[in-house]
Amino acid sequence: MAASWCLVPRAWCLVLWLGLGVWGVPGAEAQTARPDLSGIWQRAGGGPGLTADEPPMTAWGLEKYKAAKPIHGPRTVSPAESNAAELRCLPMGIPGIYFRPRTFEIMQMASRTVMLFEVDHMWREIFMDGRPFPDVPLGTWMGYSIGRYEGDALVVETRQFRGWDETMHRWLDRLGHPFSDDLKVTERFRRTAPDTMVNEITIDDPIAYTRPWTATMTYRLRPKGFEMGEFICNELMLSELPDMRPR
Amino acid sequence: MPALSVPVSAHHGNAVYDTTKTVSVTGAVTKWQLINPHAGLWIELKTASGAMEVWSGEFGGVLDLYRSLKWNKETFKPGDRVTLIGNPARNGSTAMLARKVVLAGGKEVDLEGT
Numbered sequence: 001m002a003a004s005w006c007l008v009p010r011a012w013c014l015v016l017w018l019g020l021g022v023w024g025v026p027g028a029e030a031q032t033a034r035p036d037l038s039g040i041w042q043r044a045g046g047g048p049g050l051t052a053d054e055p056p057m058t059a060w061g062l063e064k065y066k067a068a069k070p071i072h073g074p075r076t077v078s079p080a081e082s083n084a085a086e087l088r089c090l091p092m093g094i095p096g097i098y099f100r101p102r103t104f105e106i107m108q109m110a111s112r113t114v115m116l117f118e119v120d121h122m123w124r125e126i127f128m129d130g131r132p133f134p135d136v137p138l139g140t141w142m143g144y145s146i147g148r149y150e151g152d153a154l155v156v157e158t159r160q161f162r163g164w165d166e167t168m169h170r171w172l173d174r175l176g177h178p179f180s181d182d183l184k185v186t187e188r189f190r191r192t193a194p195d196t197m198v199n200e201i202t203i204d205d206p207i208a209y210t211r212p213w214t215a216t217m218t219y220r221l222r223p224k225g226f227e228m229g230e231f232i233c234n235e236l237m238l239s240e241l242p243d244m245r246p247r
Numbered sequence: 248m249p250a251l252s253v254p255v256s257a258h259h260g261n262a263v264y265d266t267t268k269t270v271s272v273t274g275a276v277t278k279w280q281l282i283n284p285h286a287g288l289w290i291e292l293k294t295a296s297g298a299m300e301v302w303s304g305e306f307g308g309v310l311d312l313y314r315s316l317k318w319n320k321e322t323f324k325p326g327d328r329v330t331l332i333g334n335p336a337r338n339g340s341t342a343m344l345a346r347k348v349v350l351a352g353g354k355e356v357d358l359e360g361t
Binding site: 076079 | 284303305308313314
């Protein structure tokens with residue numbers, strides 16, 4: 001199939017064809033130039049919630065929100081009294097993980113974008129090859145992510161979460177706003193300045209919220225040479241400090 | 248003394264520690280637990296009545312202490328005489344959220360931002 005357009009000996013055609021597959025078609029890069037979001041980022045400012053206004057909760061959402069016992073914000077309780085999944089060192093999901101005040105790295109490849117999180121050495125794969133979502137519910141902690149570029153934005157849709165249940169109070173933030181298995185998160189990452197990236201996050205969860213709603217989060221690029229470190233949440237279980245864990 | 252803001256990495260908000268109060272205690276280090284998400288330092292001291300008392304201080308996590316202050320496993324050794332300054336536990340126990348430390352050499356370290 002490579003031979004019809006190839007004007008050099010057949011063996012070189014094969015090399016050329018394989019090369020284009022791996023590195024892409026020269027010139028095509030200009031047409032599909034992707035925004036460069038690579039680097040190590042950390043959330044800049046912002047509180048324990050996604051928005052200052054209360055999101056539009058359904059009766060289901062409000063009931064779960066009332067049952068939440070967070071360790072941040074106006075309803076703060078002690079870790080011993082809390083039911084935050086965070087305190088059991090379970091993954092907070094998307095966008096919950098951004099509330100951990102830790103760095104993450106974005107690595108962009110042709111077929112995938114990878115986010116490496118300092119928290120628990122966790123990674124998130126965002127498939128960029130046009131594949132569909134799995135057709136069975138996976139119920140994952142971090143969701144299943146599919147991405148594409150739209151102009152200067154990386155747009156990522158994430159579904160297939162394991163949502164709130166009686167045993168695991170899963171929240172979008174650190175204030176106790178719940179999410180269900182039906183959560184769909186759409187993120188639009190844009191670099192608005194050399195050292196600044198903005199993520200416009202749309203929450204679409206008809207079980208927990210009456211309509212989709214949007215929040216914005218800002219991240220700052222860490223300086224060149226910055227090293228991500230080790231942050232193993234489960235060390236919390238070793239702590240001898242008083243009142244560190246849920247009872 | 249005015250209430251200080253809660254450190255970025257605070258685990259407890261102000262549910263456990265009273266951020267409107269500040270205490271200062273000086274004693275000898277008995278344990279330095281450098282772990283995430285919060286390091287702990289324990290010191291032993293003799294009270295006015297002659298009884299021995301152990302205080303714990305809660306700090307930021309390993310990475311924050313390293314990045315801001317280059318603190319590491321060897322920052323405190325058993326027997327080091329240090330002063331812990333911070334917000335005491337609401338329940339009256341001998342525990343605090345550390346805000347400042349005076350190291351064995353006499354240097355005062357502000358923990359704001361860690």
